[in-house]
Amino acid sequence: MFHPTVARLTYRGLLGRRRIVVLLALPVLLLLVSAVVRALTGADDATATNVLGGFALATMVPLIGVIAGTGAIGPEIDDGSVVYLLAKPVKRPTIIVTKLLVAIGVTMAFSAIPTLIAGLLLNGNSERIAVAYAAAAAVASIAYSALFLLLATLTRHAVVAGLVYALVWEAFFGNLVPGARTLSIQQWALALAEKIGAPGAITSDVALPTALVLLAAVTTAATWYAGQKLRRLTLAGEE
Amino acid sequence: MTSIEIDKVSRWFGNVVAVNDVTMRVGPGVTGLLGPNGAGKSTLIHMMAGFLAPSSGTVTLDGAAIWGNEQIYRQIGLVPEREAMYDFLTGREFVRANAELHGLGEDAAQRALATVEMEYAQDRRISTYSKGMRQRVKMASALVHDPAVLLLDEPFNGMDPRQRMQLMELLRQMGAEGRTVLFSSHILEEVEQLAAHIEVVVAGRHAASGDFRKIRRLMTNRPHRYLVRSSDDRALAAALIADPSTAGIEVDLQEGVLRIQAADFGRFTTLLPVVARARGIRLLAVSPSDESLESVFSYLVAA
Numbered sequence: 001m002f003h004p005t006v007a008r009l010t011y012r013g014l015l016g017r018r019r020i021v022v023l024l025a026l027p028v029l030l031l032l033v034s035a036v037v038r039a040l041t042g043a044d045d046a047t048a049t050n051v052l053g054g055f056a057l058a059t060m061v062p063l064i065g066v067i068a069g070t071g072a073i074g075p076e077i078d079d080g081s082v083v084y085l086l087a088k089p090v091k092r093p094t095i096i097v098t099k100l101l102v103a104i105g106v107t108m109a110f111s112a113i114p115t116l117i118a119g120l121l122l123n124g125n126s127e128r129i130a131v132a133y134a135a136a137a138a139v140a141s142i143a144y145s146a147l148f149l150l151l152a153t154l155t156r157h158a159v160v161a162g163l164v165y166a167l168v169w170e171a172f173f174g175n176l177v178p179g180a181r182t183l184s185i186q187q188w189a190l191a192l193a194e195k196i197g198a199p200g201a202i203t204s205d206v207a208l209p210t211a212l213v214l215l216a217a218v219t220t221a222a223t224w225y226a227g228q229k230l231r232r233l234t235l236a237g238e239e
Numbered sequence: 240m241t242s243i244e245i246d247k248v249s250r251w252f253g254n255v256v257a258v259n260d261v262t263m264r265v266g267p268g269v270t271g272l273l274g275p276n277g278a279g280k281s282t283l284i285h286m287m288a289g290f291l292a293p294s295s296g297t298v299t300l301d302g303a304a305i306w307g308n309e310q311i312y313r314q315i316g317l318v319p320e321r322e323a324m325y326d327f328l329t330g331r332e333f334v335r336a337n338a339e340l341h342g343l344g345e346d347a348a349q350r351a352l353a354t355v356e357m358e359y360a361q362d363r364r365i366s367t368y369s370k371g372m373r374q375r376v377k378m379a380s381a382l383v384h385d386p387a388v389l390l391l392d393e394p395f396n397g398m399d400p401r402q403r404m405q406l407m408e409l410l411r412q413m414g415a416e417g418r419t420v421l422f423s424s425h426i427l428e429e430v431e432q433l434a435a436h437i438e439v440v441v442a443g444r445h446a447a448s449g450d451f452r453k454i455r456r457l458m459t460n461r462p463h464r465y466l467v468r469s470s471d472d473r474a475l476a477a478a479l480i481a482d483p484s485t486a487g488i489e490v491d492l493q494e495g496v497l498r499i500q501a502a503d504f505g506r507f508t509t510l511l512p513v514v515a516r517a518r519g520i521r522l523l524a525v526s527p528s529d530e531s532l533e534s535v536f537s538y539l540v541a542a
Contacts, residue, residue, distance in 0.1 A: 004339075084337060233290070
């Protein structure tokens with residue numbers, strides 16, 4: 001289920017071009033904000049939770065997920081170069097799983113690791129907040145990558161659709177409508193953070209077992225369906 | 240002996256029928272798929288290459304269904320029409336990746352690059368390549384696994400004459416080796432130079448099939464229409480209509496032209512200047528009025 005050549009083509013495509021600049025911008029911003037906040041207010045658990053929960057997990061992780069998840073296959077489908085992968089005796093689900101693993105790796109590298117460093121900068125992992133949010137970012141990376149990879153096989157406007165989900169659904173509706181929160185990757189990931197962090201430090205609207213089941217279900221279903229989409233992918237002709 | 244069988248295949252997109260009940264067999268040697276733009280050539284090639292399911296009918300390679308069968312690519316090499324091809328890689332990296340996806344290595348990649356004579360530029364990024372170089376690297380990527388079938392979608396588009404000749408030579412060689420080579424083109428001369436066997440599609444229908452000369456004859460024997468201006472239209476008309484090569488003439492007084500329908504193209508084109516000279520009539524303009532490819536093809540459909 002993993003093809004090293006597909007992986008190499010995917011990460012070179014992802015990290016080359018201008019995407020690397022976009023991928024680096026948000027983590028750099030997070031680290032800058034964390035350093036400035038620490039310098040101005042000193043180590044404070046509530047502030048750390050606000051920055052990590054409000055910016056890192058709610059904004060940065062989904063955005064990096066959109067870029068890496070859609071970028072792992074979207075441009076190839078758009079410009080037609082995916083034909084060189086598909087016209088090979090390689091199983092389509094293998095292509096999808098490999099691309100997913102690369103997307104997950106990139107999302108984790110550019111979101112979970114910066115989240116951990118930011119947490120250490122903010123309050124030195126007091127109440128295990130840094131580790132909790134880093135773990136949440138890591139599991140969210142998996143689900144976001146799978147979801148946005150699927151989006152890229154479904155629509156040419158995957159980046160827009162991904163941004164709408166990440167910003168409108170998770171950030172906006174999630175704050176207004178309590179029910180929307182239970183259907184949010186961010187909240188599922190927070191459930192894990194709640195468990196890891198010191199009691200009362202982090203709260204989530206979803207119980208941990210439910211959250212883990214939903215995370216696994218979304219990741220599996222999205223990956224399976226993306227594989228099906230790729231098996232039936234028809235390339236738009238020039239005509 | 241590897242051949243692609245297209246059996247009663249139709250393909251529609253919503254209400255638009257792109258390919259309409261086509262049956263053909265593509266066997267070893269070079270076959271040209273000829274038709275005007277939008278005739279359904281790409282749709283047919285996409286179905287032969289497993290990138291489009293037929294709406295009805297079957298497309299098979301030696302009896303095995305092509306759609307949804309990735310093992311078929313062990314035997315098929317595809318050269319797509321689109322340009323995009325991982326431009327951030329060098330030619331060598333690209334062909335190497337294609338070889339690896341077939342479970343092959345550097346040797347296969349080098350052999351393919353040598354076949355298309357691209358070794359000299361293999362370490363440059365593809366983004367720096369000219370159109371012809373891209374086309375050759377695409378060829379190399381399709382040849383890495385030494386496929387029995389080679390499908391090429393408009394391979395000569397945008398190539399200069401020298402590159403065109405090189406590619407033609409390469410394809411001729413592939414055909415002579417017993418491979419099944421199919422290429423599409425909307426340019427008659429390209430097909431004429433390369434393919435002994437031709438399949439013509441027009442407006443989604445299979446218009447003609449077979450030997451090139453037979454089709455050429457069909458194309459040249461159709462009635463040709465000409466617009467002629469001369470110093471004495473009536474005298475010229477009278478002289479031309481006396482010959483059986485002319486089927487009909489209209490003297491258009493308002494426009495001041497003759498509209499001539501020629502029944503025998505070859506004979507008419509030699510007759511016209513001879514008659515004019517003998518009568519002392521000056522020819523001011525002679526232009527074919529229905530030479531567009533579409534009209535040539537639509538005549539074939541009717542034939």
